[in-house]
Amino acid sequence: MSIGARRSTDDDTGSIPAPRSAADAFKVSDDQVQKARLVVAKNSSDSDDLRELLDMLGLISSNPDQPPPVAR
Numbered sequence: 001m002s003i004g005a006r007r008s009t010d011d012d013t014g015s016i017p018a019p020r021s022a023a024d025a026f027k028v029s030d031d032q033v034q035k036a037r038l039v040v041a042k043n044s045s046d047s048d049d050l051r052e053l054l055d056m057l058g059l060i061s062s063n064p065d066q067p068p069p070v071a072r
Contacts, residue, residue, distance in 0.1 A: 033059060 037059055044050035054060040058069035 036057065037054065040053045040057065040059065041050055044053060051060070055062050061068045
């Protein structure tokens, strides 16, 4: 069995989810994006730290003319 392959069992509860692809990173809901922004905001030391963290996570765009990479 390959790494990340899912074993077939009679009871799938508690099974390990399949690995996510790079494309899955962009499949997030508006609610997930908002919650992530709030968590980052609560844990930032100042406005520069907040801006840098949100940019690194793709939750804001480093270029004001473009939308953030992760948004729905």
